[in-house]
Amino acid sequence: xxxxxxxxxxxxxxxxxxxxxxxxxxxxxxxxxxxxxxxxxxxxxxxxxxxxxxxxxxxxxxxxxxxxxxxxxxxxxxxxxxxxxxxxxxxxxxxxxxxxxxxxxxxxxxxxxxxxxxxxxxxxxxxxxxxxxxxxxxxxxxxxxxxxxxxxxxxxxxxxxxxxxxxxxxxxxxxxxxxxxxxxxxxxxxxxxxxxxxxxxxxxxxxxxxx
Numbered sequence: 001x002x003x004x005x006x007x008x009x010x011x012x013x014x015x016x017x018x019x020x021x022x023x024x025x026x027x028x029x030x031x032x033x034x035x036x037x038x039x040x041x042x043x044x045x046x047x048x049x050x051x052x053x054x055x056x057x058x059x060x061x062x063x064x065x066x067x068x069x070x071x072x073x074x075x076x077x078x079x080x081x082x083x084x085x086x087x088x089x090x091x092x093x094x095x096x097x098x099x100x101x102x103x104x105x106x107x108x109x110x111x112x113x114x115x116x117x118x119x120x121x122x123x124x125x126x127x128x129x130x131x132x133x134x135x136x137x138x139x140x141x142x143x144x145x146x147x148x149x150x151x152x153x154x155x156x157x158x159x160x161x162x163x164x165x166x167x168x169x170x171x172x173x174x175x176x177x178x179x180x181x182x183x184x185x186x187x188x189x190x191x192x193x194x195x196x197x198x199x200x201x202x203x204x205x206x207x208x209x210x211x
Contacts (some may be wrong), residue, residue, distance in 0.1 A: 007058060007085045014085075015195035017049055018094060024206035025054040025089065025098040029082055031106025031130075040062060040191060041186070044129070054098060057100025058085060060111065070115045075135050078111035080167060083118055090122060099206045101125040102145075103198060117142035125205035127198045130158060130183050133165035140165060146172035150194050152181030176202075207211045 003016045014036055018025070026048055028041050036057040038111045045055040060081045065071050069203035082102070089095045100123050104112030109131025116123045126147040133140065133149060148167055159177065165173045176197050181190035 001097045005058075007055055007088055010081060010084065011062055012058050012060065012081065012082075012085065013036040014056055016054070016056050016089075017045070018054040018098075019049050019052050023098060024101065024202065025056065025095055026101045026103050026202055026206075027082070027086060027089070028055065028057045029060060029078070029102060029112045030057075031104075031108045031109030034137055038105070041184040042105070044103065044195045044198055045193060048064065048202065051199050051203060053206070054095075054197075055133035056085070056089065060108070073107060073112045075107060075114060075171075078108070079118075079136075082111050083121070086115065087124065099124050099205050101127070101202050103127045103129065104131055104203075105129045107135060109133055113143055114139045115146070116145045116147075121145070125202055127195055127201050129161075129198070130155060130185065130209055132158065132161065134161040137165065137168055140168040141170050142171055143171050146201070146205045148197065149173070149175040150197055151177055152183055152185055152190065153179050154181060155183040158183060172177040 005014050005016050030038050036059050060078045102112035109128035112135040113133050116126050123145045126145050127148045149162045150164045178190050178193045181187050185191045
């Protein structure tokens, strides 16, 4: 059942869903120009919950902050918000024992990787969808969580940046391309492939379920 939550101390709005007997939680970090209502992230979240994973979709910025383009692209600020939300969730009784993963899209992927690189980060897996991990390049060697980069085959500029980021990562890592897909994975079946890759990565690294 979905819970509407407000994450302190920044007043960030979110939707937390914890399926019965869930053992892991995936926190979503959306990209610039998007929000917790992103239809693509919601589709991925639906599939993860169908596999027994809990999900949190939340806004990294308040509505008033989202109108400031400088904040939208401030990866350091977004990573701080993500880390704060993660710590708050770990303190909740219903989330304390759940293993954690990040699913980041576009600039949200950079924020997820920067947060995962923090010393003592509890995050155990990261998935990037059409992400800009290059925006977190200095932090990438410190990431310890297994990281999957998913990029559209036709998203050539972003694909090149992801290959550079892959080289910088020192953790377990993989880069998968979705055939024929562009940046938003709008082609028939493209987002379904993204979802399947993400689901398998999280199940492999956050749970004992290898479906």
